[in-house]
Amino acid sequence: MKLVVVGGDAAGMSAASQARKRLGPDDLEIVAFEKGHFTSYSACGIPYWIGGAVKERDALIARTPEAHRDAGILVHTRHEVTAIDLDRREVIARDLDGGGELREGFDHLVYATGAVPVTPDWARIDGGGVFGVQTLDDGTAIHAWLESDPKPRHAVVIGGGYVGVEMAEAMVQRGLAVTLLERSAQPMSTVDPDMGERVGEAIRGLGIEVRTDTHVQGLETRDGRVSAVVTPGGTLPADIVVLGLGVRPNTALAAESGIPVGVTGGLRTDLQMRVVGPSGHIDGLWAAGDCVQTVHRVSGQPVHMPLGTHANKQGRVAGINIGGGYATFPGVIGTAVTKVCELEVARTGLTEKEAAKAGFAYVTASVESTSRAGYYPGASSMVVKLIAERRTGLLLGAQIVGREEAAKRIDSLAIAVWNSMTVEEMTALDLSYAPPFSPVWDPVLIAARKATDAVHAAG
Amino acid sequence: MKLVVVGGDAAGMSAASQARKRLGPDDLEIVAFEKGHFTSYSACGIPYWIGGAVKERDALIARTPEAHRDAGILVHTRHEVTAIDLDRREVIARDLDGGGELREGFDHLVYATGAVPVTPDWARIDGGGVFGVQTLDDGTAIHAWLESDPKPRHAVVIGGGYVGVEMAEAMVQRGLAVTLLERSAQPMSTVDPDMGERVGEAIRGLGIEVRTDTHVQGLETRDGRVSAVVTPGGTLPADIVVLGLGVRPNTALAAESGIPVGVTGGLRTDLQMRVVGPSGHIDGLWAAGDCVQTVHRVSGQPVHMPLGTHANKQGRVAGINIGGGYATFPGVIGTAVTKVCELEVARTGLTEKEAAKAGFAYVTASVESTSRAGYYPGASSMVVKLIAERRTGLLLGAQIVGREEAAKRIDSLAIAVWNSMTVEEMTALDLSYAPPFSPVWDPVLIAARKATDAVHAAG
Numbered sequence: 001m002k003l004v005v006v007g008g009d010a011a012g013m014s015a016a017s018q019a020r021k022r023l024g025p026d027d028l029e030i031v032a033f034e035k036g037h038f039t040s041y042s043a044c045g046i047p048y049w050i051g052g053a054v055k056e057r058d059a060l061i062a063r064t065p066e067a068h069r070d071a072g073i074l075v076h077t078r079h080e081v082t083a084i085d086l087d088r089r090e091v092i093a094r095d096l097d098g099g100g101e102l103r104e105g106f107d108h109l110v111y112a113t114g115a116v117p118v119t120p121d122w123a124r125i126d127g128g129g130v131f132g133v134q135t136l137d138d139g140t141a142i143h144a145w146l147e148s149d150p151k152p153r154h155a156v157v158i159g160g161g162y163v164g165v166e167m168a169e170a171m172v173q174r175g176l177a178v179t180l181l182e183r184s185a186q187p188m189s190t191v192d193p194d195m196g197e198r199v200g201e202a203i204r205g206l207g208i209e210v211r212t213d214t215h216v217q218g219l220e221t222r223d224g225r226v227s228a229v230v231t232p233g234g235t236l237p238a239d240i241v242v243l244g245l246g247v248r249p250n251t252a253l254a255a256e257s258g259i260p261v262g263v264t265g266g267l268r269t270d271l272q273m274r275v276v277g278p279s280g281h282i283d284g285l286w287a288a289g290d291c292v293q294t295v296h297r298v299s300g301q302p303v304h305m306p307l308g309t310h311a312n313k314q315g316r317v318a319g320i321n322i323g324g325g326y327a328t329f330p331g332v333i334g335t336a337v338t339k340v341c342e343l344e345v346a347r348t349g350l351t352e353k354e355a356a357k358a359g360f361a362y363v364t365a366s367v368e369s370t371s372r373a374g375y376y377p378g379a380s381s382m383v384v385k386l387i388a389e390r391r392t393g394l395l396l397g398a399q400i401v402g403r404e405e406a407a408k409r410i411d412s413l414a415i416a417v418w419n420s421m422t423v424e425e426m427t428a429l430d431l432s433y434a435p436p437f438s439p440v441w442d443p444v445l446i447a448a449r450k451a452t453d454a455v456h457a458a459g
Numbered sequence: 460m461k462l463v464v465v466g467g468d469a470a471g472m473s474a475a476s477q478a479r480k481r482l483g484p485d486d487l488e489i490v491a492f493e494k495g496h497f498t499s500y501s502a503c504g505i506p507y508w509i510g511g512a513v514k515e516r517d518a519l520i521a522r523t524p525e526a527h528r529d530a531g532i533l534v535h536t537r538h539e540v541t542a543i544d545l546d547r548r549e550v551i552a553r554d555l556d557g558g559g560e561l562r563e564g565f566d567h568l569v570y571a572t573g574a575v576p577v578t579p580d581w582a583r584i585d586g587g588g589v590f591g592v593q594t595l596d597d598g599t600a601i602h603a604w605l606e607s608d609p610k611p612r613h614a615v616v617i618g619g620g621y622v623g624v625e626m627a628e629a630m631v632q633r634g635l636a637v638t639l640l641e642r643s644a645q646p647m648s649t650v651d652p653d654m655g656e657r658v659g660e661a662i663r664g665l666g667i668e669v670r671t672d673t674h675v676q677g678l679e680t681r682d683g684r685v686s687a688v689v690t691p692g693g694t695l696p697a698d699i700v701v702l703g704l705g706v707r708p709n710t711a712l713a714a715e716s717g718i719p720v721g722v723t724g725g726l727r728t729d730l731q732m733r734v735v736g737p738s739g740h741i742d743g744l745w746a747a748g749d750c751v752q753t754v755h756r757v758s759g760q761p762v763h764m765p766l767g768t769h770a771n772k773q774g775r776v777a778g779i780n781i782g783g784g785y786a787t788f789p790g791v792i793g794t795a796v797t798k799v800c801e802l803e804v805a806r807t808g809l810t811e812k813e814a815a816k817a818g819f820a821y822v823t824a825s826v827e828s829t830s831r832a833g834y835y836p837g838a839s840s841m842v843v844k845l846i847a848e849r850r851t852g853l854l855l856g857a858q859i860v861g862r863e864e865a866a867k868r869i870d871s872l873a874i875a876v877w878n879s880m881t882v883e884e885m886t887a888l889d890l891s892y893a894p895p896f897s898p899v900w901d902p903v904l905i906a907a908r909k910a911t912d913a914v915h916a917a918g
Contacts, residue, residue, distance in 0.1 A: 010899070045834060045894050059834035162893075308899050309892040330887050337891035346891055375504060375518035405867060411890045411901070412870040418888060419878035428789050429877060431870045432796035432805055433768040434621075435504050440469070440767050442870070 001028050003322060004091055004106035006081045006253070008034025009041060009135075010308050011289025011315035012112030013063065016073045018319025019108075028323070030073045031104055033093045035080040036137040039065050044308050046139035047163070050146070051170030057143070060136060076102065084109065084257035086285070108284045108322050111254060111267060111275065112315065115247035115290035115306045122218045123158075123243060129226035130219065130241045133163050145240055146174060152239030153177060156229045158216055160187025162338045164244025165199070168208050169340060171240075179209040179236055181229070186212055190336060191345060191399045192352050194366065195385060198401045202343040247306050249291045259285065264304040266293030271328035273318040286322065288314035295331035298349050298396055298417060299358035305332050334397070335414045337407045344407035348414040349397030352387060361390040363458045365423075365451035369443035371405040373435035382406040384447040386413075386423060393422035393455040398447075405437070412444055423451035460487050462781060463550055463565035465540045465712075467493025468500060468594070469767050470748025470774035471571030472522065475532045477778025478567075484531045487782070490563055491527070492538040492552045495596040498524050503767050505598035506622070509605070510629030516602070519595060535561065543568065543716035545744070567743045567781050570713060570726060570734065571774065574706035574749035574765045581677045582617075582702060588685035589678065589700045592622050604699055605633060611698030612636060615688045617675055619646025621797045623703025624658070627667050628799060630699075638668040638695055640688070645671055649795060650804060650858045651811050653825065654844060657860045661802040706765050708750045718744070723763040725752030730787035732777040745781065747773035754790040757808050757855055757876060758817035764791050793856070794873045796866045803866035807873040808856030811846060820849040822917045824882075824910035828902035830864040832894035841865040843906040845872075845882060852881035852914040857906075864896070871903055882910035 003019055005012040016030050032039070040063040048054045065075040079093040079102065091109065093102045117132025129152070131142045146152055155171040157164045160182035168180045180187060180203065187210060188199040204210055211233065219241060220228040229236045249266035251259075260277045262268040267275055267287040274281035290306035292314065313329055320327040335348040355362045365386050372379040382402025389396055398413035400406050416426055426448035433440055441449075462478055464471040475489050491498070499522035507513045524534040535552065538561065542551040550568070552561045576591025588611070590601050605611055614630040616623045619641035627639045639646060639662065646669060647658040663669055670692065678700060679687040688695045708725035710718075719736045721727040726734055726746040733740035749765035751773065772788055779786040793813075796805040814821045824845050831838040841861025848855055857872035859865050875885055885907035892899055900908075 042832060042834070042894065042899065044892070044899070045832060048835060048894055053836050054834050307892065309890070312899050313887065328887070333889045335889045335891045337893045337896055339893065339895045344896075348889070348891070373501060373504060375501070375513050376507060377512050405864065407891065407896055408864060408867055409870070411868070411903070412874050414889055414891065415871050415874040415878070415880075419874070419880070421874075421878070428772065428787070430792045430794045430807070430873055431768070432794045432807070432866065432873065433503070433766065434796045434798065435501065435507055436798045437796055437803075437866055440501065440503070440771050444870070 001107045002105060003028055003030045003108045003110065004104050005030065005032035005110045005112060006091065007112035007114055007289070008032050008039040008075055008077065009043070009112070009114060009289070010311040012110055013040045013068065014312050014315025015110045015112065015286065015288055015319035015322065016068070017071070018316050019323040020072055022320065022323025022325055025072045032068070032073060032075045033079040033081050033091070034075060034077045035096065036135050037077055038136040039063060039068055039075055039077065041136045042308065043134060043136065046133055046136065047166035047170040049139060050142060050167065051173040057136070057140065081253060084253065084259070086258060086282070089284070106284070108286065110318055111259070111285070111287040111291060112289045113250040113253060113291045116250045117243050117247050118245040119243060120245070122216060125219050125221055125226060127221035127224045127226055129239065130243065132243045133167055134247060142242070154237045155179070155240045155242065156181060156236055156238040157242045157244055158229070159244030159246065160210070161190060161244055161246060162336065164242070165203060165340055166338060167242045167244060168203065169206055172206050172208060179211060181214045181216060181231065182210065182212045183215050184212065188345060190351070191347050192385065195345070195383065195399045195401050198383070199340055199343065199345050202340045206341050247290065249293070249304055251291055262293040262302055264293040264302050266304045267291055268293060271330060272321045273314050273329055286318040288318045294329070297331045297333050299354065301358060303332065305334065307336065333414060333417050335410060337410060339407070342403050344400070344402055346400045346407040346410035347398070348410050349395065349417040350387060351397055351399070355387055355396050360396055362387050362396055363390055363451065363454040365447055365454045367443060367447045367450050369446050370439055371402060372437060373439050376435040380404060382443055384443045386447045386451040388423045388451045388455055390455065390458050393424050393452065395421050395423055395426065409444055423448045423455060427452055460566045461564060462487055462489045462567045462569065463563050464489065464491035464569045464571060465550065466571035466573055466748070467491050467498040467534055467536065468502070468571070468573060468748070468770070470770040471569055472499040472527065473771050473774025474569045474571065474745065474747055474778035474781065475527070476530065477775050478782040479531055481779065481782025481784055489532045491532060491534045492540050492550070493534060493536045494539045494555065495594050496536055497595040498522060498527055498534055498536065500595045501767065502593060502595065505592055505595065506625035506629040508598060509601055509626065510632040516595070516599065540712060543712065543718070545717060545741070565743070567745065569777055570718070570744070570746040570750060571748045572709040572712060572750045575709045576702050576706050577704040578702060579704070581675060584678050584680055584685060586680035586683045586685055588698065589702065591702045592626055593706060601701070613696045614638070614699045614701065615640060615695055615697040616701045616703055617688070618703030618705065619669070620649060620703055620705060621795065623701070624662060624799055625797060626701045626703060627662065628665055631665050631667060638670060640673045640675060640690065641669065641671045642674050643671065647804060649810070650806050651844065654842065654858045654860050657842070658799055658802065658804050661799045665800050706749065708752070708763055710750055721752040721761055723752040723761050725763045726750055727752060730789060731780045732773050732788055745777040747777045753788070756790045756792050758813065760817060762791065764793065766795065792873060792876050794869060796869060798866070801862050803859070803861055805859045805866040805869035806857070807869050808854065808876040809846060810856055810858070814846055814855050819855055821846050821855055822849055822910065822913040824906055824913045826902060826906045826909050828905050829898055830861060831896060832898050835894040839863060841902055843902045845906045845910040847882045847910045847914055849914065849917050852883050852911065854880050854882055854885065868903055882907045882914060886911055
């Protein structure tokens with residue numbers, strides 16, 4: 001039996017590894033194709049390498065192609081799969097360096113091609129210096145560009161989401177003058193405006209110039225390099241432009257191969273990560289990672305949620321099932337976290353906007369409390385916001401902005417969302433308490449109390 | 460209508476405050492009696508004040524008697540209630556300073572007398588220097604003793620639980636030579652031996668001499684002060700002795716007044732914190748805090764769990780109900796946390812010993828992982844241990860030992876226990892991930908994966 005994996009990062013190689021764990025080389029041959037130079041790396045770590053907190057690029061690599069080969073998984077890097085023939089059960093892969101072609105039959109195929117940065121037409125310029133941040137090859141190119149001659153001094157980051165903010169901070173750390181452009185009224189629109197405001201302040205506090213309500217009209221180049229970003233508010237000098245406009249599922253190959261794509265643009269799968277078409281799942285065809293769509297367990301809607309944590313889980317689930325075991329991936333609830341300087345920003349479930357869009361009537365409650373007992377040294381302020389369904393009090397979402405020990409509290413709230421707890425039920429939760437770790441009423445519990453009052457008041 | 464509160468710390472004053480919030484002085488008169496000098500303080504903060512991390516004793520006081528009076532709650536400090544007449548609905552309180560007696564009728568009574576340190580006969584000596592650590596008056600006495608002349612140099616702490624370990628560290632911080640005596644094979648027996656071992660190492664690392672498997676035979680005195688602790692292994696010099704042998708519910712007054720006491724020695728209550736007797740709840744009689752017993756939601760057994768966090772919640776629930784609202788306290792799951800130097804120790808649910816005692820067949824899984832992505836600066840090691848029911852995989856308990864950002868992860872596990880999650884279901888949890896906050900597989904998820912394997916392997 002043969003397994004072909006298309007895409008050699010988190011999802012694909014997790015699937016390969018789990019299948020290998022269950023079936024030895026005599027029972028399952030595994031061949032993986034990866035377009036880039038690297039396998040099994042942490043794309044989320046790229047900003048920290050660019051910024052200097054992580055010293056060596058290779059620290060981001062969890063497992064090299066060689067290590068996979070030693071584990072009985074044949075990896076072809078710099079090979080791009082150009083066709084999948086579902087009838088003949090065969091893929092064609094092009095050798096991007098050597099120029100030849102490989103044909104490989106399969107019994108099982110894992111489609112794990114990831115996502116590609118959203119790249120507007122204006123960003124497709126005839127010159128260097130414009131980068132997405134999706135693969136380690138992207139990161140390597142950015143790193144090299146920042147070291148190139150003439151050394152970039154002005155950076156413009158377009159888009160104030162996680163990647164944009166993390167990259168903006170990284171380039172400040174490298175000594176560049178950084179401008180962050182954001183289409184909406186404030187950066188970090190993955191949290192509600194009242195919380196995003198605090199993030200905006202922190203970003204400005206780093207010395208980053210933040211221009212909101214700004215759309216980009218075009219780029220200018222000089223000597224084959226990007227030189228400026230044109231906006232209605234003026235032309236900004238730019239020796240490097242980073243795109244943080246989000247990503248879309250990399251499913252062009254799937255579409256060309258007759259593999260159906262879902263409403264979000266990602267592949268649809270069932271719980272076992274089998275690709276689903278109009279008449280049920282397609283035998284032997286699996287997908288995982290940033291190229292799939294999944295279900296949001298709170299809204300019930302299909303969503304594209306490209307995060308390494310889901311990619312790893314989905315790949316693992318696919319691999320276990322391919323290997324003859326049983327595992328499922330039951331969807332996501334929108335948990336995410338980041339850090340801006342010392343400010344920690346976290347969310348789970350639905351934001352207000354998302355809750356309204358899903359059709360929920362809701363109430364909110366925000367509380368400001370401290371990370372430790374107020375009298376304990378180092379206690380720092382944090383804001384916890386809860387969004388609860390009107391009447392039922394069901395916890396729909398939560399957001400936290402704070403400093404040390406703030407963000408990981410989102411996991412407690414994520415598990416409460418996951419289990420469909422009501423905010424009233426949450427007031428009784430037996431959470432840990434000692435003065436170095438929380439006030440006697442943990443901020444999460446205080447927020448639950450206030451949200452309970454809000455639910456009662458709304459009737 | 461009149462509410463009398465017996466005991467003016469967390470539970471009693473939370474009840475008073477919540478009732479006051481709902482009913483004004485015209486509808487409800489509130490009188491509280493407190494034996495000591497202080498109200499509404501953090502007893503858990505005492506070791507940090509003794510150790511010097513908290514500079515002022517009064518920082519531990521959340522609300523003074525005067526502040527309560529300003530809020531319309533009449534507090535008599537240094538008044539000990541000596542009798543409760545349930546038929547006449549009247550209490551008698553003795554003025555510990557003035558010597559007089561007060562009689563006070565009531566419609567509602569909240570019994571919130573807390574707990575008293577377990578004090579063996581050998582600890583009742585004719586001389587000073589032996590202390591429990593239960594009230595702020597205790598803390599004040601310890602603080603004064605440590606400043607007294609001749610200045611204590613040798614401390615012996617008897618009992619290696621939370622209070623013992625925290626006080627031992629506090630006295631090291633004050634420059635005393637500290638010996639910790641523990642009856643069992645290692646300190647911190649609230650976690651399993653494999654986890655407790657790491658705590659023991661940390662305690663020794665502070666320069667504390669730890670003697671395990673040691674019971675105390677008696678104390679010696681000189682000039683009216685304790686001078687030594689006698690053990691089978693030798694006589695230890697001691698200028699101060701701290702008792703950390705646990706506490707028992709302070710229910711002597713209840714028993715004398717014909718209020719029934721439960722199997723753990725604490726008062727039994729229903730969900731609303733109404734005291735329960737043989738024929739149902741007793742009208743107008745409420746109890747909360749360290750003097751009550753509650754139910755462990757995992758074992759289903761009655762337990763005495765004297766913690767400030769429960770006391771606050773129970774008091775709040777009683778007060779809401781007295782005030783005409785509706786709230787419940789549905790029990791505990793044994794969550795607790797402490798810090799020894801930089802080592803964070805946390806638990807929730809049942810330990811192995813407790814699980815076995817409750818009748819569970821179980822499997823365990825321990826994993827060592829890191830607080831952040833392995834490549835991110837400051838990543839430190841942590842051990843997560845899960846205990847899951849055999850066959851069902853129900854999460855019965857969890858323990859964490861680690862450094863920064865370790866302990867608060869217990870809250871995630873507590874909410875998983877609370878919601879009767881299985882370890883297999885937990886492997887899919889959408890927990891937050893970013894390199895500064897966790898590896899892509901959070902330690903909690905890695906532990907859930909390993910525990911799932913253990914459940915499958917055990918069959």
